[in-house]
Amino acid sequence: GESVGLHxxxxxxxxxxxxxxxxxxxxxxxxxxxxxxxxxxxxxQFIIDIRSNMDKRQGQRVTVLxxxxxxxxxxxxxxxxxxxxxxxxxxxxxxxxxxxxxxGTQLKVEL
Amino acid sequence: xxxxxxxPRHLVRRRGQEARLRCSPMKGHSHVYWxxxxxxxxxxxxxxLQKENIIDESGMPKERFSAEFPKEGPSILRIQQxxxxxxxxxxxxSSPRTSGQYEQYFGPGTRLTVT
Numbered sequence: 001g002e003s004v005g006l007h008x009x010x011x012x013x014x015x016x017x018x019x020x021x022x023x024x025x026x027x028x029x030x031x032x033x034x035x036x037x038x039x040x041x042x043x044x045q046f047i048i049d050i051r052s053n054m055d056k057r058q059g060q061r062v063t064v065l066x067x068x069x070x071x072x073x074x075x076x077x078x079x080x081x082x083x084x085x086x087x088x089x090x091x092x093x094x095x096x097x098x099x100x101x102x103x104g105t106q107l108k109v110e111l
Numbered sequence: 112x113x114x115x116x117x118x119p120r121h122l123v124r125r126r127g128q129e130a131r132l133r134c135s136p137m138k139g140h141s142h143v144y145w146x147x148x149x150x151x152x153x154x155x156x157x158x159x160l161q162k163e164n165i166i167d168e169s170g171m172p173k174e175r176f177s178a179e180f181p182k183e184g185p186s187i188l189r190i191q192q193x194x195x196x197x198x199x200x201x202x203x204x205s206s207p208r209t210s211g212q213y214e215q216y217f218g219p220g221t222r223l224t225v226t
Binding site for chain 1: 115142144146151152153154155156159166167169170202204206208214215216217218219220
């Protein structure tokens with residue numbers, strides 16, 4: 001079936017460096033993509049979203065890039081901070097409101 | 112504006128008992144979604160409901176699981192005759208269903224442990 005998956009299960013970065021988390025999706029009908037942050041013991045927290053008619057979207061310290069040709073999504077975090085340590089999930093909708101989540105990437109920020 | 116509320120936060124049940132998980136959506140949101148998360152995995156969609164209607168239950172197991180979202184009160188996810196494999200975190204999300212908006216806001220989850 002259609003799925004969303006991540007390339008790297010764990011990413012370690014130094015505080016202050018930029019982080020890049022990648023995601024591949026297989027559903028060519030996907031039209032909306034979201035990045036969520038999940039801290040231990042908590043629910044997913046919305047970070048940023050992007051629609052399929054866009055290639056790039058920027059938020060505060062975060063940028064999402066969408067490459068529909070290769071079905072690839074990335075989340076860039078500028079000047080990574082210890083508070084950014086969490087598991088990051090990409091999710092997509094291919095019609096309707098049902099979200100399909102990837103397996104997650106653990107981001108570890110080293111001091 | 113309070114966020115999505117779930118209770119209980121932790122629930123322990125013995126095999127064969129029933130589990131009831133509650134979700135109150137954000138104020139003004141009439142669309143509720145339930146997801147299940149196993150340890151170190153992503154969230155898996157279970158069911159999507161509007162008030163008094165099940166819209167999409169394609170992710171619900173065929174047996175023992177049911178969900179409702181009554182006209183008044185919270186949404187309920189009910190698991191009958193729980194088994195150890197039901198142990199997981201169950202998350203509820205809500206959305207306002209404004210045209211063009213798909214963002215879902217998640218609650219803190221209920222962690223179910225079946226002993």
